[in-house]
């Protein structure tokens with residue numbers, strides 16, 4: 001299995017001897033959100049962090065932004081530092097610089113937008129170029145709540161994910177469907 005961000009990961013901080021069992025230092029994990037502009041990366045992060053959905057005007061991320069959240073995986077607290085990247089092409093050189101520090105990547109497309117799905121191959125090529133070799137990747141088909149405008153079938157996502165040997169799920173940053181599950185899966 002791919003190496004995760006959990007307690008067994010490389011670089012995980014072990015509790016020093018004699019420290020109270022109730023408050024071991026948390027291992028840390030850096031997670032990056034990637035995918036075309038507008039697929040919902042910022043909304044996905046806000047839903048995970050605050051349990052809220054930002055509807056209305058779409059404000060594209062400029063460069064890169066991050067938020068921290070502590071999750072509990074198999075009883076162990078893992079501090080996630082989550083980097084929200086700009087999907088727009090003009091910020092690519094900025095975001096490339098952060099790839100190598102990431103231990104996990106959530107790669108999103110929008111199930112209502114075919115080009116965001118078609119671009120996943122190009123994203124995976126970039127990932128292989130700039131990220132760590134053992135980086136944990138998960139493919140997410142976001143906006144699963146908008147079934148009326150769906151153009152990418154769930155099976156298409158599954159097939160692509162299988163081709164690259166990465167796990168896959170459909171999500172909704174609006175309803176919160178599978179948002180926490182995706183972060184917990186990569187934090188393992």
Ligand SMILES: Nc1nc2c(ncn2[C@@H]2O[C@H](COP(=O)(O)OP(=O)(O)OP(=O)(O)O)[C@@H](O)[C@H]2O)c(=O)[nH]1
Nearest residue numbers: 037038039040041042043060061087143172173174
């Ligand atoms: N219905 C629905 N709309 C969503 C969902 N996620 C995001 N949106 C909408 O999609 C638009 C783009 O969302 P963002 O989160 O800003 O997209 P982004 O991927 O961060 O875009 P960049 O910052 O340019 O890379 C916004 O209008 C959101 O309200 C979702 O799961 N369902």
